[in-house]
Amino acid sequence: MTNILISGGSVAGATLAYWLRTYGLNPTVVERAPSLREGGYKIDIRGAALDVIDRMELKDEVRRHSTDMQIARFVDAKGKQVGTMSAQLFGGREGDDVEIMRGDLAQLLYAATKDDVEYIFDESITALRETPEGVQVTFESGHQRMFDLVVGADGLHSNVRALTFGEESQFLHHLGHYISIFTVPNHLHLDRTEMMHPAAGRSVGMYSTRQSTDAKALFLFSSPPLTYDRRDVAQQKKLLAEIFADQGWDVPRLLDAMGNAPDFYLDSISQVRMDQWSSGRVALVGDAAYGPSPASGQGTSLALVGAYVLAGSLATAGSDHAAAFAAYEREMRHFVEENQKLAASNLKGMVLKSAAQIRFQMLMLRLMPHLPGKNRMIERVTEPIRKAATAIKIKDYRAPIA
Ligand SMILES: Cc1cc2nc3c(=O)[nH]c(=O)nc-3n(C[C@H](O)[C@H](O)[C@H](O)COP(=O)(O)OP(=O)(O)OC[C@H]3O[C@@H](n4cnc5c(N)ncnc54)[C@H](O)[C@@H]3O)c2cc1C
Known part of the structure; x- marks a missing residue:
């Protein structure tokens, strides 16, 4: 049986483990965190990724775990409401698309795999040495083990990528913005509501989902790379x-409230672009x-589909891992590129450049319900996302081994 070590037990890692197991291969997951983190932030699942789910x-x-968000309210510096939008449109969702907390999705994926897959928590790879076998x-921890293959599913700042392909700065493309998100008390008593306060080059939001008595604070700002x-974390909060x-x-x-936030997160909005997603084993x-960045709204869907395609390619190619990795790249490349393209245009709407642009956007929001072409305007927001999210038709790979 092929033994495959997966670094990272979140969306991509657990989904890959699920499908490898289904095809009779033997995955082991190593996760750096001591346990799966709960909560996190809202993420979307669309298009081909819904097929995988x-x-x-x-x-x-x-x-059942969908956030059920209802409305996005835009406010000015004095807190006066200047526009609203349905939560669906705000999130670029339509039809069957689902929004769920990342932690909830990770828990569901873990529950679907934990009985058949070895998970090693609180551990990380320090070295990889390829041999002919x-x-x-x-x-x-100092332990050593042999595996047939190793897969890095360890996120934007991947450890396996650094060990195999080198310095991350070669692959991370800064998209000119930063994002910060953390838990705060729900002092505005928000119920399935997003609040957004746009300012020139900087946007601040707060939201609460139906599962949460807390809220999340979200900060977005334009900036060249910061050192x-x-x-x-204290330096980043400052x-x-x-x-x-x-x-x-x-x-x-x-x-x-940031001072007490247990889960403070700050990072550049960056995209991972690589010519090749594999090297040797x-x-x-x-x-x-191929992290498309939080601005694309499609990172989770790419992770789900990518894991499905990689597992299917490995199952189909038997012991020829090189053929499997080549098939995985062939199958996924176009889909990845289409989804990565979404980030730049989405960012233009997420962080507006000037006060005039903000006034214009708020005016459009107020007028939209009364405009004759409103359905076409909504289409213009959702159509590119739908096209990218369905830019792959997932195959049936080998029949699962009973
Ligand atoms: C603020 C924010 C908002 C986002 N919004 C959206 C959205 O609206 N829609 C959307 O689709 N996507 C969104 N994303 C992106 C989405 O979260 C990711 O694209 C998705 O989680 C990718 O899954 P992954 O499994 O590849 O990586 P991750 O979910 O990042 O998981 C990587 C895992 O690897 C583990 N790990 C890291 N280093 C090591 C190591 N050395 N050893 C072992 N394990 C390790 C981590 O602990 C983690 O469990 C957002 C991201 C952020 C940060």
């Missing part, structure tokens, strides 16, 4: 507080290989 018989469970893996220590120091609405309160999947 359906084939895993998780569609009803995923839908396989890959010798050394872990942080800071990615492990120094940076964010400085950038948003003079912003109105509830921003001072959100920045106050090592391959990458999900954000590690």
